[in-house]
Amino acid sequence: MNFVGSHILSVSQFDRQAIEKVFEVADKMGPFANRQRVTRVLEGAILGNMFFEPSTRTRVSFGCAWNLLGGEVRETTEIKTSALAKGESFYDTARVLSGYSDMIVMRHQLEGSVDEFAAASRVPVINGGDGSNEHPSQALLDLYTIRKEMADRGKGIDELRIALVGDLRYGRAVHSLCKLLSLYNKLHFTLVSPPELALSDEYIEGIREAGHEVNLSDQLQSGIQHADIVYVTRTQEERFPTPEDADKYKGLFRLNQSIYTEYCEPTTVIMHPMPRDSREDANELDNDMNENPNLAIFRQTDNGVLVRMALFALILD
Numbered sequence: 001m002n003f004v005g006s007h008i009l010s011v012s013q014f015d016r017q018a019i020e021k022v023f024e025v026a027d028k029m030g031p032f033a034n035r036q037r038v039t040r041v042l043e044g045a046i047l048g049n050m051f052f053e054p055s056t057r058t059r060v061s062f063g064c065a066w067n068l069l070g071g072e073v074r075e076t077t078e079i080k081t082s083a084l085a086k087g088e089s090f091y092d093t094a095r096v097l098s099g100y101s102d103m104i105v106m107r108h109q110l111e112g113s114v115d116e117f118a119a120a121s122r123v124p125v126i127n128g129g130d131g132s133n134e135h136p137s138q139a140l141l142d143l144y145t146i147r148k149e150m151a152d153r154g155k156g157i158d159e160l161r162i163a164l165v166g167d168l169r170y171g172r173a174v175h176s177l178c179k180l181l182s183l184y185n186k187l188h189f190t191l192v193s194p195p196e197l198a199l200s201d202e203y204i205e206g207i208r209e210a211g212h213e214v215n216l217s218d219q220l221q222s223g224i225q226h227a228d229i230v231y232v233t234r235t236q237e238e239r240f241p242t243p244e245d246a247d248k249y250k251g252l253f254r255l256n257q258s259i260y261t262e263y264c265e266p267t268t269v270i271m272h273p274m275p276r277d278s279r280e281d282a283n284e285l286d287n288d289m290n291e292n293p294n295l296a297i298f299r300q301t302d303n304g305v306l307v308r309m310a311l312f313a314l315i316l317d
C-alpha cells in the first residue's frame, strides 16, 4: 500500500504490511502525544475536520493529532451549520473545502458519502465514519489496542478468541474491525446479538472464507466465556427507522462486574469503540467496571491519537 497522498476510505485498502507500518509509526508518536517531545512538522498546514454527524473522540482526537504535529484545525460539527443544509452537493463541498485544507477528515450519516466526497477532493480524505458502513481509523486503533493488550498477556493476534457483542448490524466499527482481524490467522469469533441485529452474511462469509471460526449467539453469558477480548457495542439508535425501533434492543446485553467475574477469564480484555450508552435503559457496559484493570476502553481512546498521528505522517510522507 502506498500511503503518500492516499485517501483512507476503507480498511480493505490495508494488508498486514500496511497495518504494521501504521503501528510502527504510531509507536514512535508516544513522546509527542505525551508532550515529552515537540514537533512543528505540520506548521502552516490545515486540517479540514468535517463532521456532519455527532462525534466526540474521532473529531477531537483527529484534531489533537494534527495539532500535536504542529498544524491548525478548521472544523464543522453538524450539517445544519454547513451549506449541505442548503442543498450543496458533496462534489461542490469537496472542491471548496479541499482548496482550504491540506487534508480532510469527514464523517457523514450516508454510506458511501465519504467516497463520493473524496472523488472530488484535491487533497487526501480520511473516512471518519460513513453511516453504518466503515470506520477505518477506529478499527486501526482497536487493532493497535488488541495487539498491545495481547502482548501484555504473552499472546498475539493470531488464534485470538473475540466476542463481539451488541448491534453488529449497524455498528460500523465492528464492520471495519472484522475485516482487519480477518487478515490474521485462525481466530475464533463469537457474534453475540439479537438475530435482527446480527452481523450481515456478507461479513460473516468474509470472515469464514479467510479461515476463521464463527459462532453466533443471542446469549451474553455463554457468548463471552473463554474470550480473550469482549468487544461491546452500543445500539446504534440513529440508524433505526424510529427511536422506538431501537428501544426494544437497548439493555438486552448488559456487561457488569458481576457477570464479568462469573463468566469471563480473569485476563479477558473489555473493549468498546465508545460512546457507551450509560443511560439506565441501555447501559451495555456498566460503570462498576471502571476500576477493572482489564477494561481497555480509555487505553483505546488514548491510542486513537497515536494511530491518527501515524496516518497523517504516512499520508503526508
Ligand code: CP
Pocket (backbone or CB within 6 Å): 054, 055, 056, 057, 058, 059, 129, 135, 138, 273, 274, 275
Ligand atoms: N468511536 C467513535 O467514533 O466515537 P465518536 O462518535 O465520539 O467519534
